[in-house]
Amino acid sequence: MKEYALELIEKGKRIDGRAFDQFRKIEIVRNAIKSADGSARVKFGETEVIAGVKIGIGTPFPDTPDQGILIVNSEFSPIASPEFEAGPPGEDAIELARVVDRGIRESKAIELEKLCITPGEKVLSVFIDIHIINHHGNLLDAAALASIIALLNTKMPKVEGDKINREEYVGNLPIAHLPINISVGKVGNFLIIDPTFEEEKILESKLCIAVREDDKICALQKQGSRQIKFDELEKMIDLAIEKSKELRRLCQQEH
Amino acid sequence: MEEKKLILNGKRLDGRNPDELRNIEMKVDVVSRADGSAEVRFGNTIAIASVYGPRSLFPKHLQEPEIGIIRCRYNMAPFSVKGERKSPGPDRRSIEISKVTRNALEPAIFLEDFPRAVIDIFIEIIQADGSTRVTGINAASLALAAAGVPMRDLVAACSVGKIDDTLVVDLTGEEDNYSKADIAFAMLPSKNEVTLLQMDGILTKDELFQLFDLAKKSCQKIYEIQKKVLREKYKVSE
Numbered sequence: 299m300k301e302y303a304l305e306l307i308e309k310g311k312r313i314d315g316r317a318f319d320q321f322r323k324i325e326i327v328r329n330a331i332k333s334a335d336g337s338a339r340v341k342f343g344e345t346e347v348i349a350g351v352k353i354g355i356g357t358p359f360p361d362t363p364d365q366g367i368l369i370v371n372s373e374f375s376p377i378a379s380p381e382f383e384a385g386p387p388g389e390d391a392i393e394l395a396r397v398v399d400r401g402i403r404e405s406k407a408i409e410l411e412k413l414c415i416t417p418g419e420k421v422l423s424v425f426i427d428i429h430i431i432n433h434h435g436n437l438l439d440a441a442a443l444a445s446i447i448a449l450l451n452t453k454m455p456k457v458e459g460d461k462i463n464r465e466e467y468v469g470n471l472p473i474a475h476l477p478i479n480i481s482v483g484k485v486g487n488f489l490i491i492d493p494t495f496e497e498e499k500i501l502e503s504k505l506c507i508a509v510r511e512d513d514k515i516c517a518l519q520k521q522g523s524r525q526i527k528f529d530e531l532e533k534m535i536d537l538a539i540e541k542s543k544e545l546r547r548l549c550q551q552e553h
Numbered sequence: 554m555e556e557k558k559l560i561l562n563g564k565r566l567d568g569r570n571p572d573e574l575r576n577i578e579m580k581v582d583v584v585s586r587a588d589g590s591a592e593v594r595f596g597n598t599i600a601i602a603s604v605y606g607p608r609s610l611f612p613k614h615l616q617e618p619e620i621g622i623i624r625c626r627y628n629m630a631p632f633s634v635k636g637e638r639k640s641p642g643p644d645r646r647s648i649e650i651s652k653v654t655r656n657a658l659e660p661a662i663f664l665e666d667f668p669r670a671v672i673d674i675f676i677e678i679i680q681a682d683g684s685t686r687v688t689g690i691n692a693a694s695l696a697l698a699a700a701g702v703p704m705r706d707l708v709a710a711c712s713v714g715k716i717d718d719t720l721v722v723d724l725t726g727e728e729d730n731y732s733k734a735d736i737a738f739a740m741l742p743s744k745n746e747v748t749l750l751q752m753d754g755i756l757t758k759d760e761l762f763q764l765f766d767l768a769k770k771s772c773q774k775i776y777e778i779q780k781k782v783l784r785e786k787y788k789v790s791e
Contacts, residue, residue, distance in 0.1 A: 361730070389652045392645045399754045404734075481786060505750065515761055518736070518752035523659035525746035529766065 303496045307488050313497065314343070318490045324443075324548060328451050329553035335464075336452025336471065338445040342492055344434035349426055351446035351452045351471075355460060356423035358414070361375075366413025366421045370399035372428040372441065379433035393519075395428065398442045398479070400517040401508030402426075408449060412472045415457065422457070424449075424471065435495040438506055442479035447549055449473055477516055479544045480538035481506045484526060489533060491541055505531070507538035511546060513541075522534060557731045559716040565728070567596070571721040574711070574771060579691070581699045581780045589700025593692040595723060602692035604700040606672035621667035625655035627689055629678040635726065650686045656751035657690050657710065657739040663711035665705040672702060683726040686711040690739050690749065691775060698783055704720045707779050708748060709772040710739035713764045715756065720764055734760075738768040742776035745769070 303313045311385035316322065322343030336351035356367050372395035376383040387395075402408065413422040426448065428441045452471035456463040483493045483501040493501060503522035510516050516534065520526065526534075559566060569575070575596030584590035587603035592610035606667035610616050631638045658674065664700040674696070683791070687710035694708040712724045721728065728784075729735055734754020740747050756764070 389648050392648050393652055396645065396649050404753045404755060406755075510755070514755050514757055515752065516755050518750055520653070520747065520750040521656065523656050525660040525741055525744070525748045526750070527746055529771075531747060531750070531765070532762070535761070539758070 299496050300499050304485065304500045307485055307497075307500070310410065312490070313494060318488060319541065321492045321544065322494075323539075326443075326447060326546075326548060328447060333450075335455060336448045336450070337406070338421045338444040338447035338451070340440050340447065342436055342440045343494065344432055345436055345440050346431040347437065347440045347444050348429045348431060349441065349448040351448045352425045352427070353452070353462065353471075354414070354425060355424040355457065355462060356421060357422045358418065362410075363418040363423075364414045365410040366408070367423040368399065368410065368426070370395045370402070370426045370445070372398070372430070374430050374433070378430040381486070382430070382433065386387045392504055393521075394438055394441055397438060397506055397508075397517060398426070398428065400443050400519075401442055401477040401479050402449070405475045405508065405510045405516040407446065407473055407475045407477055409472035409474050414489060424452075433495065435498050436481060436492045439479050439481050440490065442477070443509070443545055443549070446476060446478070450549060455533075458469070469495060476511050476546050476549055477508045478542040479506060479508045479550075480545070482534040482537050484530060484534070488532070489537060491537065498513055505534045505538075507535055509539050509542035513539050558734050559728055559731055560719050565716075565721065567748050568714070569724065571719050572767060572771070574723045574774060575725075577775070577778055579642050579695060581695050581782055581786050587696070587700070589696040589698065589702070591692045591695035591699060593688050593695065595684055595688045596725065597680060598678070598685055598688045599680040600673060600676055600678050600685065600689040600692040602696040603677045604672060604674055604693070604696040604702065606700070607667035607702070608673075610669060610671035613677055615671075616669040619668050620664040621670045621672060623655050623659055623662065623664070623674065625651050625658065625674045625676070625693075627651045627654050627676045627678070627686065629681060629685065631676060633678050633681045650689075653737075653749055653751060654686060654693065658693055658697065658708055660746070660748045661694065661704045661706050661708045661741055662697065663705065666703045681714065681726065683724045683729045684737075686710075686737050687712050687749075687771055688751035695779055699786070701785065706741040706743050707776060708739050709742045709776040709779060710737070710749060711768055711771045712737055713768045713771070713774060715754065715760060715764070717739065718762065720767060722767050736764055736768065738765075738772070740769065
């Protein structure tokens with residue numbers, strides 16, 4: 299399978315017939331989880347992830363006493379792949395959560411300053427939990443898209459003293475920006491987006507690029523065990539800026 | 554986060570120019586029991602790296618039949634940080650840094666030269682003042698060379714970023730805390746290829762590529778120091 303995927307790419311083709319710069323079919327279910335304050339279930343072809351948002355009450359970080367807290371966590375549940383094992387998150391799950399976190403945090407997607415209750419003492423926390431349901435490649439882009447869509451439909455529960463009342467919601471989580479993560483894979487001289495599981499096995503390296511709606515870059519993460527040339531970096535970043543618009547349009551549809 | 558002026562009259566708070574590296578010191582073979590080791594200082598940031606291997610890899614199912622594997626551990630000592638003690642052991646940040654450090658070094662190593670074996674790279678940050686992961690990579694690269702591991706090139710690494718509205722190299726801890734963007738960068742200097750790239754913050758594409766240029770130039774300077782240290786250590790005595 300690995301050799302076949304590589305052979306195809308060298309002929310300008312992909313294992314599932316897509317163009318190099320084409321996403322798989324993307325399906326989005328907003329508010330998929332009723333028990334969450336916000337959620338999204340997203341499929342990129344066979345890859346499927348769920349992001350669930352819960353709002354809690356917490357203590358602010360000392361260096362940002364008047365801002366809410368964002369915490370992104372990810373679990374590679376053993377249901378999703380024969381390679382995933384139960385137990386504490388491994389380096390790939392940790393990296394995924396941290397890269398999704400950076401895109402959201404650095405783009406200033408959430409207006410965290412609006413989540414302050416008592417400066418220095420009490421703020422709202424936004425927990426994003428990412429669950430992988432089926433690992434068929436490109437988990438990061440699917441997880442990042444599910445996360446931002448979940449944030450967009452997150453409702454704010456009412457705060458009563460030290461308790462959260464989910465019987466009553468008071469408006470939506472304030473969202474100011476829409477970061478989109480695009481991972482561009484490199485094999486030989488070819489660049490592809492949205493790699494499948496088989497394609498990920500043959501990628502030499504991958505650059506994950508978070509792009510905001512003003513085309514500014516808010517996070518980068520190189521992955522993989524091979525090097526990238528400077529002119530390739532530029533092509534990867536240009537491709538990500540272009541393709542991010544497609545996914546952003548999906549976010550902005552009815553929610 | 555509150556605003557803090559980091560550039561005054563064109564100079565940084567420690568008196569450096571924007572494109573100036575801190576004082577750099579490098580030593581190799583600082584741990585006699587290791588197969589290779591190095592200590593690297595960038596200003597007040599100190600990293601020690603030891604390399605063990607290539608050596609046998611057990612359990613056997615971890616072995617790769619055609620290539621050797623690299624394992625890497627980045628760790629910060631509890632006393633290495635200003636303020637509160639850092640609780641010992643791997644946290645999420647260290648686990649991520651260990652992974653990207655491994656990926657930053659792998660392209661330099663002829664992994665096919667030692668099938669079924671492992672090279673272990675251990676990096677300890679004993680004093681931290683920003684740019685710890687890249688200081689660790691510079692030390693690990695020297696330690697690999699000192700261990701005689703077959704390599705395509707050394708790996709040189711540095712941080713670059715945007716503080717106030719100025720693009721700078723080699724951020725201190727304070728600069729990193731208040732930066733608008735920062736990038737951890739590593740490359741194979743004689744091949745001009747990138748092996749580590751992590752960025753967070755907000756940058757235009759134009760600023761990003763100016764920072765890549767600054768990083769590239771700075772890595773060449775670091776590479777010269779790395780080569781000099783290795784040459785001095787291994788020169789054939791008359």
